[in-house]
Amino acid sequence: MAGTGKSTISRTIALELAEKKRLAASFFFTRGKKDVSHSGMFFTTIAAQLAISLPVLRASISDAIDNNAHIFKQGPREQWNQLILNPLKNAPTQSIQLVVVIDALDECDSMEDIQLILQLLEEAKDLAAVRIKIFLTSRPEVHIFDGFRQLSGEAYQDFILHHISLDTVNRDISTFFVRGLSPLKAKYGLGTPWPDERIIEQLVEKAAGLFIYAATTLRFIRDGINGPEEQLSLVLTATKSSLSATEHLDGVYTTLLQHSVLGKRGYQECEQLAEWFKQVVGSIVVMFNMMPARNLAQLLQISFSMVSRTLNSLRSVLHVPENESQPVRLFHLSFHDFLLDSQRCSDSRFQIDEKERHTSLFRRCMEHISQLQENICDLWGPGVLITEIPDDTIQKSIPPHVQYACRYWLDHWRLGNLVEEDIKTIRQFLEQHFLHWLEGLSLIREVSNGAHMIIALEEILSVSCNAYLVYRENSIDLKTGTIGEL
Numbered sequence: 001m002a003g004t005g006k007s008t009i010s011r012t013i014a015l016e017l018a019e020k021k022r023l024a025a026s027f028f029f030t031r032g033k034k035d036v037s038h039s040g041m042f043f044t045t046i047a048a049q050l051a052i053s054l055p056v057l058r059a060s061i062s063d064a065i066d067n068n069a070h071i072f073k074q075g076p077r078e079q080w081n082q083l084i085l086n087p088l089k090n091a092p093t094q095s096i097q098l099v100v101v102i103d104a105l106d107e108c109d110s111m112e113d114i115q116l117i118l119q120l121l122e123e124a125k126d127l128a129a130v131r132i133k134i135f136l137t138s139r140p141e142v143h144i145f146d147g148f149r150q151l152s153g154e155a156y157q158d159f160i161l162h163h164i165s166l167d168t169v170n171r172d173i174s175t176f177f178v179r180g181l182s183p184l185k186a187k188y189g190l191g192t193p194w195p196d197e198r199i200i201e202q203l204v205e206k207a208a209g210l211f212i213y214a215a216t217t218l219r220f221i222r223d224g225i226n227g228p229e230e231q232l233s234l235v236l237t238a239t240k241s242s243l244s245a246t247e248h249l250d251g252v253y254t255t256l257l258q259h260s261v262l263g264k265r266g267y268q269e270c271e272q273l274a275e276w277f278k279q280v281v282g283s284i285v286v287m288f289n290m291m292p293a294r295n296l297a298q299l300l301q302i303s304f305s306m307v308s309r310t311l312n313s314l315r316s317v318l319h320v321p322e323n324e325s326q327p328v329r330l331f332h333l334s335f336h337d338f339l340l341d342s343q344r345c346s347d348s349r350f351q352i353d354e355k356e357r358h359t360s361l362f363r364r365c366m367e368h369i370s371q372l373q374e375n376i377c378d379l380w381g382p383g384v385l386i387t388e389i390p391d392d393t394i395q396k397s398i399p400p401h402v403q404y405a406c407r408y409w410l411d412h413w414r415l416g417n418l419v420e421e422d423i424k425t426i427r428q429f430l431e432q433h434f435l436h437w438l439e440g441l442s443l444i445r446e447v448s449n450g451a452h453m454i455i456a457l458e459e460i461l462s463v464s465c466n467a468y469l470v471y472r473e474n475s476i477d478l479k480t481g482t483i484g485e486l
Contacts (some may be wrong), residue, residue, distance in 0.1 A: 004273050014421040024098035025049035039076055039113040047083035060087035080120045088130050097131040105138040115147040122155045131299040169209045177203050180218040182308050184228045202236055208245035219316040250344045253267055257350050260313045274349035282352040285336050288408045290327035291400055299364055300402035359416030365409035368402045372436035394443050406440045410453045
């Protein structure tokens with residue numbers, strides 16, 4: 001399945017299947033969120049859910065883990081065969097047909113993994129004892145189509161959302177607006193009828209078949225700083241009817257930002273608010289893993305009140321949980337794409353320079369990990385197992401924003417603007433805190449990623465040294481931590 005609105009549809013289907021006890025498992029890929037932006041936990045998550053929904057599989061899955069204690073660290077093919085395919089093949093015959101829901105495959109960060117996942121899932125068509133269907137959604141990207149083209153014709157059926165009759169889509173969007181706006185009439189004492197049919201028709205026309213337009217518009221009207229009538233008026237006058245669907249959506253985003261972030265404030269205050277927006281929301285847009293607002297403020301080294309004020313003005317496009325321990329996230333990837341595209345985001349006050357944001361986050365990360373110290377958790381002796389250390393001890397000594405810095409500083413540097421001064425900062429960090437960083441990674445159970453980072457860093461620094469002539473006299477050997485001649 002491809003097209004706008006796929007995530008809403010897949011989640012609705014998953015809920016309905018769960019109510020009918022036909023949901024075998026589900027996985028929702030989300031770009032920028034640590035555990036669900038890649039395939040590392042895909043098959044293990046599916047296997048764990050299968051063990052719950054199909055009790056007859058529990059013994060087989062448990063045996064597979066007992067026979068291979070390292071299965072969770074192995075590749076997708078081994079996990080698929082041992083944790084899912086073989087248990088399903090050996091299961092007693094089941095009369096019910098179950099469904100696995102996989103949402104937003106295009107948001108998996110590896111094209112190779114996407115194609116491998118499709119190839120492995122195809123093998124489920126030959127199962128006899130347990131009948132499994134897989135409901136998968138994705139944007140229509142080239143490498144996704146390539147992956148499907150490599151499958152046999154009987155393995156799948158595609159259903160393209162934008163091939164649905166526009167009349168059918170418009171009826172659904174009209175119903176969505178009516179049901180979403182009607183409760184505001186009683187809440188705010190608005191006249192009857194409100195909204196009238198003409199207004200609904202205008203909103204449907206502007207949506208141009210995009211459910212994300214409808215959802216964003218509804219949140220803007222419902223949660224805006226002004227009353228719903230004024231918010232609705234802003235939407236209706238924001239864009240011309242002759243624009244494309246994407247241009248309508250961009251117009252809504254621009255109107256939303258101008259009125260929710262800036263409002264009717266003076267020039268200097270607007271400039272300050274726009275700068276806060278770029279720091280806070282710009283960071284959220286490019287970060288590799290989302291975090292709660294308070295931890296975000298700590299990572300960026302700015303006040304929590306500044307972060308909170310910025311986020312609270314953008315509840316139409318950002319999910320800002322009432323529970324402060326939950327991460328802030330974007331409602332839809334289209335807002336991410338809009339902010340990073342200068343052709344779409346026409347108001348320069350909100351344009352996000354991706355490289356600049358990555359560079360800024362790299363520097364904040366370096367400041368945090370440069371505070372790491374030996375035996376940061378004050379352990380009672382050498383050889384202590386990670387499992388023996390209370391989790392709250394680790395969280396207190398290495399809080400979430402420092403954990404993020406340990407894990408992602410190199411990724412931000414690679415995607416930022418490389419300058420000589422930053423390479424000198426990295427060299428100084430490695431000379432003084434290399435072992436402290438490795439200790440921190442081991443405590444947060446990211447040491448395997450640290451090994452990959454070291455290899456990548458060694459390659460990058462080798463190239464960078466030639467480019468900037470930074471290490472003309474000495475270079476650091478990342479494997480030994482020693483200084484030697486080039």
